[in-house]
Amino acid sequence: MKKFFKYLFFSIWIISATLLLSIGGYLLLEKNKENDISFTLDGLDKKVSLSDFKGKVVLVYFGFTHCPDICPTSLYLMDNSIKKLSDKEKSQVVPIFVSVDPDRDTPKVLSKYVKYFNNQTIGLTSDKETLDKITQKYHAFYSMVPMENSALKYTVSHTTRIYIVDKKGKLRFSVDKNDQNVEYMVSKIKELL
Numbered sequence: 001m002k003k004f005f006k007y008l009f010f011s012i013w014i015i016s017a018t019l020l021l022s023i024g025g026y027l028l029l030e031k032n033k034e035n036d037i038s039f040t041l042d043g044l045d046k047k048v049s050l051s052d053f054k055g056k057v058v059l060v061y062f063g064f065t066h067c068p069d070i071c072p073t074s075l076y077l078m079d080n081s082i083k084k085l086s087d088k089e090k091s092q093v094v095p096i097f098v099s100v101d102p103d104r105d106t107p108k109v110l111s112k113y114v115k116y117f118n119n120q121t122i123g124l125t126s127d128k129e130t131l132d133k134i135t136q137k138y139h140a141f142y143s144m145v146p147m148e149n150s151a152l153k154y155t156v157s158h159t160t161r162i163y164i165v166d167k168k169g170k171l172r173f174s175v176d177k178n179d180q181n182v183e184y185m186v187s188k189i190k191e192l193l
Contacts, residue, residue: 037171039134041124044111057192058094058165062140064101064156065113079118081185099125100142101156166192
């Protein structure tokens with residue numbers, strides 16, 4: 001019974017922290033849309049910067065490959081939204097998955113993982129210090145959560161927003177979990193094309 005309350009308390013804490021940080025992140029994001037959101041991260045065999053995609057609409061999602069449901073759902077949403085675009089529009093959109101779990105998600109692992117969702121998706125990561133700076137720029141968060149009696153040893157609590165960057169490299173939209181559907185995503189992407 002003691003273990004049950006420990007897990008219940010822990011679950012409530014994680015959900016509350018996630019909700020508060022998401023709301024806080026949204027408010028800060030709306031206030032600071034003009035802030036510098038640039039990044040340079042490790043891709044497969046090279047460094048990749050946001051500035052590499054000037055002239056394209058960029059979808060940015062922070063997560064990790066061992067995520068059981070939220071990350072795959074968001075990546076499928078990005079893929080299904082891109083599929084609704086014309087070929088010309090598709091060529092102007094770059095989906096990026098940034099792993100906040102660099103210990104397990106190497107650029108090689110990420111490159112393989114993102115191809116399950118969309119051949120256009122680019123998987124990126126970096127060291128913790130760099131990831132901390134970038135997630136702060138996006139008002140995103142992540143936190144390692146220990147998992148007792150699990151082969152994984154830990155999971156990662158993280159922001160569930162999809163960030164949409166315009167062709168000039170400015171953050172224009174932050175799509176939270178409640179608005180994450182294909183029609184809404186397509187409308188926001190087309191607004192920036």
